[in-house]
Amino acid sequence: MVANPMDVLIVGAGPTGLILALFLVKQGVRVRIIDKMSMSAETSRATVVHARTLELYRLAGLTEKCLAQGQPAKASNIWVAGAIKGRVPLAEVGKGLTPYPFLFVLPQDIHERILNEEAERCGINVERNTELLNLTDHGTHVTAELRMPDGGKETCTTSYIAGCDGARSAVRNALNMEFVGDAYHHLFYVADIEGSGPCMNNETHMNLDEADIIGVFPYDKPGHCRLIGMVHDERVDRPEALTLDSVGSRAIDQLNMHIDKVNWFSTYRVHHRVAEHFAQGRAFLVGDAAHIHSPAGGQGMNTGIGDAINLSWKLASVIHGKATADLLPSYETERRAFALKLVQTTDRVFTTLTAESVVAGIVRRRVAPLIVPLVLSIGRAREFFFRAVSQIGINYRSTLLSEGATGDVHGGDRLPWVADANGSDNFASFDDRIGWQVHVYGLAKGILREWCGSTNVQLHEYEWHQDQYQRTGLVRDAAYLIRPDTYIAVADLVGDAKAFEEYAERNRLVFSGVAGS
Numbered sequence: 087m088v089a090n091p092m093d094v095l096i097v098g099a100g101p102t103g104l105i106l107a108l109f110l111v112k113q114g115v116r117v118r119i120i121d122k123m124s125m126s127a128e129t130s131r132a133t134v135v136h137a138r139t140l141e142l143y144r145l146a147g148l149t150e151k152c153l154a155q156g157q158p159a160k161a162s163n164i165w166v167a168g169a170i171k172g173r174v175p176l177a178e179v180g181k182g183l184t185p186y187p188f189l190f191v192l193p194q195d196i197h198e199r200i201l202n203e204e205a206e207r208c209g210i211n212v213e214r215n216t217e218l219l220n221l222t223d224h225g226t227h228v229t230a231e232l233r234m235p236d237g238g239k240e241t242c243t244t245s246y247i248a249g250c251d252g253a254r255s256a257v258r259n260a261l262n263m264e265f266v267g268d269a270y271h272h273l274f275y276v277a278d279i280e281g282s283g284p285c286m287n288n289e290t291h292m293n294l295d296e297a298d299i300i301g302v303f304p305y306d307k308p309g310h311c312r313l314i315g316m317v318h319d320e321r322v323d324r325p326e327a328l329t330l331d332s333v334g335s336r337a338i339d340q341l342n343m344h345i346d347k348v349n350w351f352s353t354y355r356v357h358h359r360v361a362e363h364f365a366q367g368r369a370f371l372v373g374d375a376a377h378i379h380s381p382a383g384g385q386g387m388n389t390g391i392g393d394a395i396n397l398s399w400k401l402a403s404v405i406h407g408k409a410t411a412d413l414l415p416s417y418e419t420e421r422r423a424f425a426l427k428l429v430q431t432t433d434r435v436f437t438t439l440t441a442e443s444v445v446a447g448i449v450r451r452r453v454a455p456l457i458v459p460l461v462l463s464i465g466r467a468r469e470f471f472f473r474a475v476s477q478i479g480i481n482y483r484s485t486l487l488s489e490g491a492t493g494d495v496h497g498g499d500r501l502p503w504v505a506d507a508n509g510s511d512n513f514a515s516f517d518d519r520i521g522w523q524v525h526v527y528g529l530a531k532g533i534l535r536e537w538c539g540s541t542n543v544q545l546h547e548y549e550w551h552q553d554q555y556q557r558t559g560l561v562r563d564a565a566y567l568i569r570p571d572t573y574i575a576v577a578d579l580v581g582d583a584k585a586f587e588e589y590a591e592r593n594r595l596v597f598s599g600v601a602g603s
């Protein structure tokens with residue numbers, strides 16, 4: 087391989103680009119990160135950080151910082167015709183499944199500020215006012231044409247390039263990659279307001295009335311909240327003329343909300359699209375550059391962050407010679423399948439929510455407010471809902487990088503979370519550390535212990551507690567090889583190291599304690 091001055095050029099410093107930079111640098115990769123804007127966006131946009139994201143943030147010491155600056159949504163209320171018709175408690179909706187069993191509200195501007203501060207602390211310098219214009223993949227390296235802050239052009243050489251540059255991705259365009267999908271006819275709006283009324287109680291509210299659906303999300307500042315909503319009639323065709331008053335007044339009246347001040351109002355067209363490929367040669371597409379969907383379910387930003395973490399350990403392994411380039415296509419296999427499914431699901435939810443037929447209207451106004459709280463009061467249904475929305479249900483069972491099964495736990499699954507009596511948990515082994523590790527619930531075999539010692543893979547043994555572990559599907563004395571992104575690579579009932587060795591050989595991986603060392 088040609089010795090390039092830089093391992094990865096990251097284009098775009100939104101949440102996706104910042105997380106990719108942080109995770110790569112923490113694994114010893116040399117990155118350069120540029121953004122064409124002069125500063126981070128200061129608007130709230132994506133407001134929910136899901137449980138899976140909070141779990142993965144432990145790898146980089148970000149979880150506590152986020153928890154300190156946002157708040158869990160306490161409940162969700164469904165309004166019809168000016169009154170609350172249904173209420174879903176959310177404070178412990180995922181209890182027992184994750185350390186973060188709630189929907190966590192953290193506006194994107196505050197979230198990005200946390201990421202920027204951490205990047206700075208790690209010595210990452212985001213080069214602003216610097217725009218990617220074009221790129222050429224030479225097979226052994228990539229050259230990128232940049233417009234520098236002084237307006238001059240510069241050619242930069244890098245081993246890999248990652249397009250984290252949002253829905254209008256210049257990287258995707260330079261690769262001539264199609265962004266397959268469509269735009270919805272509806273026009274969305276978002277507004278950050280200050281005001282008063284029954285909705286300002288730290289809970290979320292959804293008005294499902296016939297015309298203008300509107301949602302209210304609390305901020306931690308008393309009297310502040312975020313409104314999202316949409317319009318779908320002739321007003322859609324002249325978005326520049328719209329104001330919060332013209333789009334939301336009816337719905338806002340129904341919620342009995344009094345608005346004192348509008349701090350931000352913006353309209354946007356929503357698309358559902360997935361890029362043809364997430365990887366081509368030495369270039370990768372990550373986050374909104376690779377997939378965009380309706381905001382139903384608040385999945386967009388969280389999915390981009392999952393992409394970045396997924397890609398980072400694979401790139402780091404290849405760059406450090408701990409894996410061959412054959413590992414890289416698994417990024418597209420794992421993440422594109424998930425994105426396609428997500429776009430389909432959010433499309434279905436969105437289309438149902440916004441359908442204009444008489445039946446759809448009845449479902450929204452009469453059936454949903456009764457059925458939704460009822461269904462979510464049933465443990466199994468609630469668990470199903472939470473797994474889906476929080477992204478803890480994602481697995482890679484059928485991909486090449488996962489094998490084996492012990493009971494209900496398969497290679498490719500997220501490791502089930504288990505709390506222990508003294509306030510710690512089995513995810514504590516992930517804190518501030520990105521690398522391969524082995525978990526054993528019960529007793530590790532001597533031969534496994536030796537193997538972990540010689541390969542420098544951390545071994546974590548947990549005293550077996552029948553009532554705690556059995557429920558999650560973990561099997562006593564089995565051995566779990568865990569990838570640097572915390573997914574189970576191999577679930578092995580035998581519990582010696584043989585299956586792990588075969589896995590490494592087949593995937594041509596070299597393990598080491600920390601992916602970067």
Ligand SMILES: Cc1cc2nc3c(=O)[nH]c(=O)nc-3n(C[C@H](O)[C@H](O)[C@H](O)COP(=O)(O)OP(=O)(O)OC[C@H]3O[C@@H](n4cnc5c(N)ncnc54)[C@H](O)[C@@H]3O)c2cc1C
Pocket residue numbers: 097098099100101102103120121122123131132133134194216217218219250251252253254255256257276314352353354372373374375381384385386387388390
């Ligand atoms: C008005 C609005 C409301 C939204 N509301 C929600 C919501 O309620 N829920 C939800 O989940 N999501 C919402 N989203 C979407 C959410 O903001 C995105 O999913 C998220 O920001 C994606 O992060 P990203 O890092 O992939 O891309 P972005 O945040 O778009 O970041 C891309 C970055 O790349 C930079 N860039 C672009 N081109 C270049 C170039 N050629 N060279 C250098 N830099 C470049 C840009 O300046 C930008 O900083 C909303 C988006 C908008 C615009």
Ligand SMILES: *[C@@H]1O[C@H](CO)[C@@H](O)[C@H](O)[C@H]1NC(C)=O
Pocket residue numbers: 220221222260
């Ligand atoms: C971008 O680079 C490609 C490949 O090197 C080249 O074919 C193309 O003409 C360039 N596009 C522009 C707009 O300069």
Ligand SMILES: *[C@@H]1O[C@H](CO)[C@@H](O)[C@H](O)[C@H]1NC(C)=O
Pocket residue numbers: 157286287288306307308
């Ligand atoms: C909402 O939460 C904030 C911050 O936690 C608190 O200051 C405020 O009093 C709460 N408001 C209500 C109505 O509970």
Ligand SMILES: *[C@@H]1O[C@H](CO)[C@@H](O)[C@H](O)[C@H]1NC(C)=O
Pocket residue numbers: 506507508510549
């Ligand atoms: C309590 O925590 C310690 C240290 O993390 C651990 O070794 C011990 O097994 C835990 N005790 C119980 C009862 O889980």
Ligand SMILES: *[C@H]1O[C@H](CO)[C@@H](O)[C@H](O)[C@@H]1NC(C)=O
Pocket residue numbers: 138142391392393394395396397420480482571572573
């Ligand atoms: C890959 O990337 C991230 C972290 O690994 C996850 O959020 C995704 O679900 C995907 N699977 C994994 C983990 O690799």
